[in-house]
Amino acid sequence: MKKLSKQISEALERAVVELDEGVLEKIMEAHAKESVLAESSQGSKASLAVLDAILENLSIAKKQRLPMCQDTGMFLVFADVGRACPLSLASIEQSIIEGCSEAVQNAYFRRSVVDEPVFDRENTKTNLPPIIWWNLVDGNSLKIQILLKGFGSENCSSVRMLNPTGGSDAVIKAVTEIVKLAGGKPCPPIFVGVGLGGTMDRASYLSKRALLRDVREPHPDKKYAALEEQILSSIQGLEIGSGGLGGQVTALSVAIEEESTHIAGMPLAVSINCWADRKATIEWETEHA
């Protein structure tokens, strides 16, 4: 039986070097689409060069066990703790911090975290602290999901407080505007997490949570799954393309998470992730306890 912290560090050390199968599939699909048009479109040709470089980069990273990107990100940790989970929150928190810390050392993460945002911005030299969101669920399980969130893309994320009567058209328009404003900055092709409902902060949280879903899986509710498709199609119409150089594929997937909200509002948040959509999932088995 492995210690929880060891499971976390190993998952992170892998995530910084290799992408999940689903993410790779999406990149290959984009590659296939741009290949078809590369002869006739300057944008698709340039996009294809970017996608070729991405694939070569992934192969070098995997072979040399080097981070695929120098921005190894901030640790965004989502801890879903069963109400009957035998581990204490304090011990889980300690394991998360230890696991992240070990991964930083072992896998040569860049130290990208500063201690305060405005004045001295002194580097913590540990890439810590992680940002942890605690979520209580039924049962005795523990699931920890960690995003390695790069900031080229995070700087393009945004929140809008939409009109409650705006409906899906307002959502599509707002997300498309946010992605257009991002342009080539967030390392497209991008993954788009959309949070809807709750409050301003809650929508932001949901937009991050949306990025955790398997990128091949649509929303379980058909209406929201259709909305994801409509947003994706609207984004592709921008023709920002890979690297922002033009082309047919700007986003690789759109995922929505939604929840209840107030009669007066429709909070919307968009979290943009780069093609290097790195995440680690650790499922703690109860028999370990």
Next chain:
Amino acid sequence: MRELQLPLSEGDIASLKAYDQICLTGKLYVGRDQVHKRLFSLIEESKELPIPLEGETIYYMGPSPAPEGELIGACGPTTSARMDPFSPLLLDRGLKVMIGKGPRASAVVDAIGRNKAVYLQAFGGCGALYASTVRSVKTVAFAELGPEALLQLEVVKFPVIVAIDSNLGSVYTY
């Protein structure tokens, strides 16, 4: 792919057109947010700069740590737009080549045109790929900035796409 030696000559720069895929061999400087802020302040205060800018190349990058036995860790480009407030002054002081990723503000585009400079886009997120092009690494200034220090790299066949050329041809159409 066309291979060019750094520093690029005026003739090289004049020959480059948006969308050209080229690769670079030679020495370049590395600096991102804080380096730009500091260079900008030094120029404003008429103080001496730690590097010459005339005809030079700056790559917007902050590497991850070098694994044991390696020269450098992952070292792909960072988002250029954050350097936009500082770049026009550096260009007016002789900087000729900027390497980063993503579009630039109109003030930077104007400064590229009036100084016959060029903006090259490296492949975003491709840190491991760029590590394989690096032959030497030297810390030149501001070592206290850690991953943001001002470095000089020697690179071989460093791949880029011409994003904004000296005649203001651009790949950013959206």
